Amino acid sequence: MGKRRRKLTPTQLRAYLATVRGGSLKAAAADLDVTEPAISLHIAHLRKELGDRLFARTASGLAFTPGGLRLASRAAELLGLQSRTILEVSQAASGRRLLRMAASSLFAEYAAPGLIELFAGRADDLDVELSVLNPQDFAAQLSSRAVDVALGPPPATLDSSLSCTPFLNYQMVAVVAAGHPLAGGRVGQAELRGQTWLLGPSAVGRLGMVPTVLRRLGVPESNQQIFQSHAAAVEEAKHGRGIALSVAFAVSKDLAAGVLAQVTGPSLPARGSWNVFTLRDRDAPPPAAELARFVTTPRATQAMLRGAGVTAGRFKPAIHVTLWS
Template identity: 75%
Template sequence: MTPAQLRAFAATVRLGSVKAAAADLEVSEAAVSMHIAHLRKELGDRLFTRTANGLAFTPGGLRLASRAAEMLGLQDRTILEVREAGSGRRMLRIAGSALFAEHAAPGLIELFAGRADDLDVELSVHEPQDFAPLLLTRAVDVAIGPRPAVVDDALSCTPFLNYQVIAVVGRDHPLAAGGVTAAELRDQTWLLGPSAVGRTGMVPAVLRRLGVPEHNQRIFQSHAAALDEAKHGKGVALAVAFAVAKDLAAKDLCRLAGPALPLRGSWNLLALKDRDVSPVAAELRRFVTTPRAIQAMLRGAGVTAGRFRPAVHVTLWS
């Protein structure tokens, strides 16, 4: 079995068709079919058959699907470790939810990376439902965000920070005067960061609970940009409570008390279990629960260039 054959089969399993796998791998359908044919011949198993409802995998095909992800992940990890050894540097790849990436990641990364001169940290933003596949295929070393409804047996989950999501408006906004009803909130213009785009997480949950229509939602490239608009009385913004404490104290923002608010959540660090976790990921898992790390996240310290590569959010309207 070659890596190319395993990648072709894994993509076919993940996407449900040879055509989709070929597009994802940027090769021809004939190339994917050839790789799968070689696997079938070598393993003596059909692996899957085509049906009216898609692909039906044999027991052997399902077993290979699991092993292919493991072997490809191990290959990628080995390549990374060899490159790190040759360059004398280590890399920690973090997948984070949008809320964590903007509000807590900078302080954590700055403090953690500053403890070692040979460590680079790369942060990318992903939907929480993608965390498990990213970790199991070793595309990232750790994932940080809300706790999944079900934690894969191969993963550990370490809770480390509770937070609240609150609704705020500028001090001159009409709703700043007092309590509000669900109907009043529903009819407002909502100024939202990139976490509102996803299907899961705290912000989409609030919007669903209140029944905020899509035409009342304005999405910005960052939560900070949405809050800046809220300070100018342009609408209602959702914010992590600790991130706007100074604005609330200065009365630049006013907190709204209404139904479905505040919403409480927690950030959790997901990683492979001890047998498979990388040393630097295990180190972060221990570090993230310490008082110094918690204070750094709440304080939101900046990061130095080269330590932190933030994601770029692009939102398109049609």
């Protein structure tokens, strides 16, 4: 007799993945809006089918077996692939393609609008969905196929399943109102550390130029004010309420007009780069691979450097913006 084929259902995998992410059966039940016994039943079935305990409860949470960790990775990948397949079939039925793009908040605000408008405008059958993500989550979202391509700062370490290509260098500058006491001067680290810093959402997390500059200067959290957008932080700086960090091309007109003034000092200005991440070539969806090539072209660079760009509502293609925590 041949070996019995093991049967794993999407519902069971979804219950297991929710348990892994939530750290308990109770959290998984709340996440999926089902009862805790239902989650327990699905986990029991997986254990029986796979012949692996998967995890055990400990005082500090769940302790996973090597097989349990492998199942978590595969479950995320399979469920992501299932969702993508459903989406692709739906898109194909309507004669359209969908590119799910993730971007860091800084790139999404300043460079993504021009890039998406130009790239999506080249194809009448392409929709783009833009999700603003913490760059630390890029690898997990790409590996689980929740997104097709990601754009943002370079990672501390690169997952071997991902391809990373730098495509645009930029300069981060500190700006204040023209009448601010620090306007136009070079300031020491201690004085910079004591100022009020007006920041966009990219200040949250550890990856990217904004968190890097703040760490190098040793700016305490009590001196950091974070706004919903980088543009809002710069607007506060125009009213003399502190120092804002911005990509240089976004404030070049205000600097030239004398509305803002640049502050220099240790670690200022700073230089960073934006990178495009996809799954390795054979696994990347065709629109993602196409964008990864297109983003390095002079036309794409020109589109990204237009300045603040346009709002999502003014895009000609269908652009869906999703904010992910």
